Every structure is written in structure tokens, then in C-alpha cells.
Amino acid sequence: MTDLKSMNRKELERLLVDVKKALQAAAARDRRNARKAAERAAAEYGFSLNELDEGNDAKPKKAKGTKKAKKPSVAKYADPSDASRTWTGKGRQPNWFRAVVAKGIDPATLEI
The missing domain is CATH 4.10.430 (H-NS DNA Binding Protein)
Structure with a gap:
């Protein structure tokens, strides 16, 4: 482990760039692994991920905070x-x- 207190500014900035690149690579790797796992799970049921995505019959979720307009009440x-x-x-x-x-x-x- 590197002692951050002993590093100068230039070394710290280089380390920061390297860490950001490593985080992006890790996120991409995790995304690929998740996709592979999802493809295996879909294949167990005889589907591909594209087939599951195209056949999505669920209603789209309503945006949070939006409300339907209320109908005016009828006079009694x-x-x-x-x-x-x-x-x-x-x-x-x-x-x-x-x-x-x-x-x-x-x-x-x-x-x-």
C-alpha cells in the first residue's frame, strides 16, 4: 500500500487518474459478468436476452411526482x-x- 502523505502532488494526480481508469475497467468487467449471468439464466428457460427485452409487456412506470388530473366532481x-x-x-x-x-x-x- 502506498503512503499518500509521502507522495507529491504530481504523483497523487497520476494515482488518481490510474484509480479512475481502474474503476472504469472494473465497472465494465462487472457489467460483462452480469450480462453473461443473465444470458445463462434466460437460456435455462429457453430464451435469449433480446427475446425477453422485446417481449416486455409490462406497463412503463409512471415518473415519480406526476399525478393524473382529477375529474371535477358532479354537483349534488x-x-x-x-x-x-x-x-x-x-x-x-x-x-x-x-x-x-x-x-x-x-x-x-x-x-x-
Whole structure:
């Protein structure tokens, strides 16, 4: 093992370049070994890797963080005095709904 403290800057930079090359070679070697292992595993079932890749019927995964657009809810209640004011029955009750219910009108009669 080389003592890094005793090396000068030029020697350390050369060592760094050599280490980066060795890491790239090791990664390439590991990739080749993994591919060979995958080919052997596919061959056990009578397939090649190309056949398995082409026959991929799985749905592509959705990108993380993306959401489907929500469909607007359908109105369930309408204001008897102004039919353009509606409420879906979800979330906070609108003031007109509370006022009508406070008068004693049954909410079922406000249903569309």
C-alpha cells in the first residue's frame, strides 16, 4: 500500500487518474459478468436476452411526482333561489346551503 502523505502532488494526480481508469475497467468487467449471468439464466428457460427485452409487456412506470388530473366532481345540491349555485356535497358547506338548512329545509330536498 502506498503512503499518500509521502507522495507529491504530481504523483497523487497520476494515482488518481490510474484509480479512475481502474474503476472504469472494473465497472465494465462487472457489467460483462452480469450480462453473461443473465444470458445463462434466460437460456435455462429457453430464451435469449433480446427475446425477453422485446417481449416486455409490462406497463412503463409512471415518473415519480406526476399525478393524473382529477375529474371535477358532479354537483349534488343546488340553491333553490339560484340554480347556478351548486355544491358537490364534499368539503366545506357553502353559506347558502347552511342558511337554507338553518331555515329548517331538509337537505334531501336540495338534491339535484
